[in-house]
Amino acid sequence: MFSSHPEPPPELGADLELDPEEWASQHTYTLIGSLVVPRPVAWVSTIGADGRLNLAPYSYFNLVADDPPHVMFSSIGAKDTLRNVRDNGEFVVNLAGRGQLGALDKTAESPPDDSSEFDLCGVTAEPSQRVRPPRVAEAKAQLECVLVWHAPAGNGHVVVGRVVHIHVHRSVWSDGRVAPALYDPVVRLSRRYGALSAELTPEEAPADHALAQ
Numbered sequence: 001m002f003s004s005h006p007e008p009p010p011e012l013g014a015d016l017e018l019d020p021e022e023w024a025s026q027h028t029y030t031l032i033g034s035l036v037v038p039r040p041v042a043w044v045s046t047i048g049a050d051g052r053l054n055l056a057p058y059s060y061f062n063l064v065a066d067d068p069p070h071v072m073f074s075s076i077g078a079k080d081t082l083r084n085v086r087d088n089g090e091f092v093v094n095l096a097g098r099g100q101l102g103a104l105d106k107t108a109e110s111p112p113d114d115s116s117e118f119d120l121c122g123v124t125a126e127p128s129q130r131v132r133p134p135r136v137a138e139a140k141a142q143l144e145c146v147l148v149w150h151a152p153a154g155n156g157h158v159v160v161g162r163v164v165h166i167h168v169h170r171s172v173w174s175d176g177r178v179a180p181a182l183y184d185p186v187v188r189l190s191r192r193y194g195a196l197s198a199e200l201t202p203e204e205a206p207a208d209h210a211l212a213q
């Protein structure tokens with residue numbers, strides 16, 4: 001028994017020590033999801049065997065290599081995105097700004113009929129350069145990916161893809177790079193959304209080279 005509390009107490013009289021196996025899964029989900037923040041959100045577009053387009057947000061998402069670039073996301077349970085990626089090996093990570101947040105949030109629901117989430121949330125499917133799934137035209141940037149590896153981990157299924165094409169919208173570029181304040185991607189914070197518009201001042205932050213990873 002490594003845990004100090006059998007369930008989340010309203011207040012902590014002493015630090016929490018937890019073997020995650022000892023809490024009900026809903027409590028562990030809430031705790032870990034509020035600790036690993038902010039999480040970038042991959043708005044993943046895929047295409048089904050029947051040609052139907054699919055679009056859904058995944059905040060269990062990150063960069064795993066940069067030469068060549070590789071990204072990962074994790075599907076909690078068997079979902080359409082995972083099925084499509086396993087079937088045809090391709091996906092696009094669309095990176096949304098604040099302007100697309102309403103649409104992105106809507107795509108966490110399944111469309112009522114045979115329509116796709118692109119229709120449900122009213123975004124434009126634009127042809128990709130290197131893969132069959134289209135990209136979301138309104139997104140600030142898009143990473144076209146091919147599947148290199150997938151495997152289960154806990155209740156998740158991890159998908160790693162190699163980025164074969166990168167598209168950056170001209171509006172987020174300034175002074176030779178992606179300008180954080182212009183890009184301002186939406187992120188997942190605990191149960192809320194946030195944005196990265198506030199950069200730390202040079203006095204608050206360590207030098208850039210210390211931040212390489």
Ligand SMILES: Cc1cc2nc3c(=O)[nH]c(=O)nc-3n(C[C@H](O)[C@H](O)[C@H](O)COP(=O)(O)O)c2cc1C
Nearest residue numbers: 054056057058059060074075076079080081108109
């Ligand atoms: C902001 C946000 C982030 C999400 N992140 C994940 C995630 O990382 N993994 C996951 O399995 N579901 C995640 N979901 C839920 C899926 O988007 C949802 O189950 C969706 O219906 C899956 O669609 P699909 O079946 O078309 O792939 C997230 C939902 C939201 C709103």
